[in-house]
Amino acid sequence: MRERRDDITEALDRYLDNQMSDDERRAFEESLTGDSAARREVASQRAVDESLKRLFPAPDVERVLERALRSAPSRRRAPVVFRFTAMAAAAALVTAIGVYWFNRAPTQNPVIQNTFRPESFETAYNREVEAGFKPEIVCKDDLEFAGAAWGASREGLLVASATDVKVVGWVHSTAISPKTLMLLTRVDGDTPVAVFFDTGQSAEQYASRLKLPCRGKLHAHRRDIGQAAVIEISPLAEPRVVNLLQPAQYTEEELRAAFAGW
Amino acid sequence: MGVSGQSGAVDARLARQGSAPALATEAFGRAFRQHFRTLWLIACGVTRKPDLAEDVVQEAAVIALRKLAEFDPNTSFVAWMGQIVRFVAMNQSRREQRRRAVPLEAAAEPAAGTTSEEAGAGGGFDPNWFDDRVLAALAEIAEIPRACLLLRTVQGLSYAEISAALDVPAGTAMSHVFRSRQTLRRKLGSATRGD
Incomplete structure (x- = not known):
């Protein structure tokens, strides 16, 4: 019985691998009609093969x-x-x-346009997690925070208070452009959630080079607010921070002055 | 050959770059384009990560350009370049494995044995969900067999071509492909049947 199963498996492998002659193939396909287990194996392998082709499309x-x-x-x-x-x-x-x-703004700079290579969001996220999610800058008040957001995205933004979201601080990043800022937050106690701030113009400029996380590992959620493009990266399926962002009530001069202090 | 319209500029750069005569660097560009997908799939096989694989092939190309003078044009380009890609990919993969100590990835990566009930309330076949399972199941296969599987299934290479690209006997490549397929079918059986 076991020998027969091995023969079927061997034939199945050769069939799935297009190693059979036409006669062998016809005979094997006829034998499949009476073997539901083998038919399932064929269907299963075809589904896997299609999935592999979807998962590995070649880059440019x-x-x-x-x-x-x-x-x-x-x-x-x-x-x-x-x-x-x-x-x-x-x-x-x-x-x-x-x-x-x-x-000059990075998006206007032809040298940076041509040579800059954004790192992947996944890489940036994992590096900060590995480093303990420690910020380079912690803002002392709302104006400083909104100024940082304005500096990266040209929109003065604040994170609305939420009991399950803790703002940790900012780090510099190059995930979108050379002037991207990454906001480190922790959600539901300990889950690290990174939010990348840049302008929509930069996001479009480098769109072809942006690498979003592999599916199933990290999730990306983008929100555009005025001129800003904000991308949240985390292992959570739903966005938790980008939807809390709201425009701050400061003038552009105040925001510019606050950012100048960086 | 170029799909992005950049190939002219890249060719011009090739003509004035590298440590070997211009003809050799131009020939490198042609051969690299011809075998790029194979090289990238080798890197995918080792790293399992398409994004990382792109970086690996890029780094391998930089190394190859530096060592171009060492390449014997009478030998197989894909075998030479494939060896460099494997070397770089394995280094990258080791670095990634060290990083995997961070609980984040383990938590985010779906388990191969997850039941189909978790596929979603809809109950139908969800390609994204299934692809995640396939990606996770690929982790159960060793690096070179995985590369053989991808080269055969995704790229459709013959076993002779896989043998040349990965420097393994053709019979071994075939055995790797069959066993890898069996492993995936075993791991994903319930997911494909929707039991």
Whole structure:
């Protein structure tokens, strides 16, 4: 009996793997009509195969190749003296231009547009969890908090009080753009929930490069409020913090001044 | 070949980058594009994470560009590059496993044996729910067999091609695929039948 089951399994494997001749295939398919267990196995394997194809769609090769080339060393090396002179000139130029560029919004900066590579929300989240969810900045009042939110997203936002949500503080992030801020919160006592603040413009700018978490591991919920794009990442299926966000009643000058203190 | 419209710019960059003659770097670009999906699936096989696999292949390409002069054009590109991808992927995977000590991931990752009653109140077949189970069940399979399974099932490679890409005998690759399929069917039997 066991031998027969092994034969069926072996035939099934060859059938599912398209290893049978036409005659073998026909004979096997006929045998399936009287074997409900084998039919279930076939259906089961086909469902698994379809799932694997859904789970592993290939990313864009050009994007990967382009990033690799940016990180790879350049081939042509000039003589040392020329290199030194060129480096000095380049440094002076970069310093001069950099002062101007530094103050521009990242989405307007062509260098950052072309070279910036957002890290995945999953990576950013896991790193902060691993580090104990410790903030770089803890705001002392609402104005400071709204100023931080304004600095990242151009909207002065506050988190409405909720007994099950505790705001921990802010850390810098690069999950959307170089100026993303990540708000660390804890929900239901201890569940770490990260909320990424940036502008909707940045989110659209880098949309093709944003990597949302793998399904089933972490959940992402986005809310757009005015100019702001706010993305909540957590293991929870439902958003718990983004829906608590509300506009603060401060003027843009107050928010700008509060953010300038960062 | 490029789907994003970037291929012209990438080709130009290839022509002036790398440690080997321009012709070699341009040939690298062509070969990389041709075998990219295979390389990415090898990385997926080792790491189980498509996002991480993309980073792995990118890092492997950087290493390959640095070592391009060492590549013998009379040998198989995919075998050479596949070896680098495996090496980088295994390193990344080890790093990820160390991170997995954080309870978050264990809690978030669905268990393969979860009953179908948890699939939702609708009771119908939910592809997302099922895919999560498949992803979890893949963890039960070792790295190289998993890569063989993906290359065969997702990419449709022949066993000879899998053998070349992963540096395993074709018969071993076939055995890995059959056993991996059996493992998945065993783990997911009730989920696919909706018992």
